[in-house]
Amino acid sequence: MPEFRLYNSLTRSVEPFAPADGAKVTLYTCGPTVYNPAHLGNFRTFLFEDLLRRALHMRGWSVEQVMNLTDVDDKIIKRAAERSISITELTDPVCETFHADREFLRIQRAEHYPRATAFIPEMIDLVKRLEANGTAYKADDGSVYFAIDKFEGYGRLSRLDTREIRAGARVAQDDYAKENAQDFALWKAAKPEDEACGAVWDSPWGRGRPGWHLECSAMAMAILGETIDIHAGGVDLVFPHHEDEIAQSEAATGKPFARFWCHGEFLLTDGAKMAKRVGNVSTVADLRAEGVSAAALRHFVFSTHYRKQLNLSGAALEASTEAVRRIGDFSDRLSREKAGSAQLAEAADTLLIEATTALSDDLNAPRALGALFDFIHAANRAFDATGTDTSALARARNVFRQVNAVLDVVPDRGTDDSVLASWVDQQLADRAAARARRDFAAADQVRKALEEKGIAIEDSPTGTRWKKVR
RNA sequence: GGCACCGUAGCCAAGUGGUAAGGCAGGAGACUGCAAAUCUCUCAUUCGUCGGUUCGAUUCCGACCGGUGCCUCCA
Incomplete structure (x- = not known):
């Protein structure tokens, strides 16, 4: 067997990979934010992760995979508020759609699909650890931030040190409460709209909700341990999401968060990134309908x-x-x-x-x-x-x-319809009879009728075969 | 502006310092009553452009042109 190798974003090179314990790969894959159905661009990443999972299995390793479902964030709260419903009422149906699309695409089921809202205590514990060691601080606005200056390795994954920040583009005006513009929120103080849709929890810092990055660190560590083998996602997550995950996780544990970081590239449409914002998305449902x-x-x-x-x-x-x-x-x-x-x-x-x-x-x-x-x-x-x-x-x-x-690229023929099968068999018998008496016009008529039903036929020395083609 | 990636036939795409996988589409033929499926043959002297290194570059280096992404929510 050839050596199994993977590109590691951390080192920017293809490296030999094997699970740390030699048998089971711990795999964390960033999942969808469930405020509306994922598009094919999102699923390209999930398909890449499915390929990874199956390739690991092919090598004889077992895989314990986590894919989080982000069910509390700004967009979810905004949309729930627009509809005057709770975030759960908004996200439950979208989770169902996600799994239906996933199954349609034959993406194997992960071992865990934790929802962010189910891991609030774990997230609070993580922030407490960070606060205790001085890397997190509560600001005047009531939110808790991570102080990137306190974490030495910050920016290693995305090579922040080699970048120049575009003047004026970096500092958001409403972030005045942060000590440093690049500090990121661990815990966000509750706003009235958060209360209205149930996106609030009690915490040592008052009522509020988790920041975006917190869930992945907390859930990955809770389910898979403090150092996981592979963390995967789309390239757009490299910064800031994965960078911030590394910071908050490693600042808390002092251990490497993930041994390998793997990122899938984008799906484009008409030469531009497929994104809801651009308006060029195709959902799995759209493509199925086509x-x-x-x-x-x-x-x-x-x-x-x-x-x-x-x-x-x-x-x-x-x-x-x-x-x-x-x-x-x-x-x-x-x-x-x-x-x-x-x-x-x-x-x-x-x-x-x-x-x-x-x-x-x-x-x-x-x-x-x-x-x-x-x-x-x-x-x-x-x-x-x-x-x-x-x-x-x-x-x-x-x-x-x-x-x-x-x-997993063999198309599903869907030929288990016995009513259809007996009808087709009768048609083929009629056609065989017509061919036997060399009445090819009648035979072709049958073939045309079958084609209209989406049935393609193939004559062979041993008889005529048929298959559904749509 | 900063940091990356990409540019291979009509389309999609793999690839290597030593002479271009594969798929789709197309052309010719075999098989078939005709098709379909399958098979045979065919389909880039050439890998964005210009230089450089080398015995030799599509593959390494440099410049340029073109495209995309990240730097802000983002798969």
Whole structure:
């Protein structure tokens, strides 16, 4: 097995990775803020994390993954206030939508989906520790801030020391209570609108609510421990979110917060970052309505390396749809064939090596997909030539299953509809009869009727096969 | 303005100091009643531009051009 390597944002280099305890990977992944449904840009990151999770499994490690659901923040409070409902009433349905979208995209369920509001005591404890060691202070506005000057390593992840701050852009006018403009809020004093929608908790500093970064540190440490193996998220979280997480966590424990920091690049639309603010978002629901399959979406996302920007376009989605159609047809053939050959077994061995190598090399999914298509081509050739080796077939099936267990790009045929199946079978019998009497006009009529129902047919020496294509 | 990343065929995309994977689209052929699927052949003497290093660069260095992101809520 090749060495498993990952790009670590902390060192800006690809490094060998293995879990600290040798067996189980502790993985923290920043999840969605549940004020409205996540778009495909958000899901690109979650798909990258799903790929990471599955690749770790492929290596034989177990994974304990946490994905937080941020259910209290400025946007949530604002929206709840607009609708005169509580934050819970706003966020509960969005959490459900998130899981429905997640399942549609075949993103494996994490072990934990903690909601920020369920970990307020842990967050308060963390702030207490920081206050006790002098890195946190309560300001005149009643909020508690983290003093970045007190934490020596501040800015290490995002290389703040190498940046020049744009004049006038940095200091927010309403942050006058902070000792330093870059200090960030750990605990925010309650405002009337917070009270109105239930976004307040009692604390040693008075009623208030947690700052944005606090939840991730508190929940990661509570569930996974003070030093986790991998912390992942989108690149936009590097600063300030992850930087601040490191500061507050390490200032409290004196231990490294995460050994590896992994960041996924953005999804673009029309050359610009997909963002609600830009107004160029596509949700999973939108894409489903357009008939784009989960397999096609996964193929699309995995066709580009996760650290490279990816542009969403109709043409790209069509190409992916056609690509997974080929994969699906091959998968069907693999199930249907009765035996293979030495060439097939050889192709399978090559696929296993190539795919494992690619995925172990900083999750190179595009290269793994290339290896998969090479295999499909070689296997189709082998099947066309026929063979009698059943163990070769078993080997091919086994390897294909292993690789697909990571990529999961075989389209769902949805052919388990028995009513539809019997109807199609009757149609095909009629067509076979028409062909037998060389009445091709009638036969073509049947094929056209089936196509209108989304059924594609393939004649073969052993009979006619059919499949749902939409 | 500061800090990064990216620029490979019509489109998407991997890649390496030694002569360009794979997918989509396209062209020709085999198979088929016709299709579909599959197979065969074909499809970048060339990797944004200009220099430099080197026996040799798409790959290293520099400049320039173009694109994107972060520096503020953000996957």
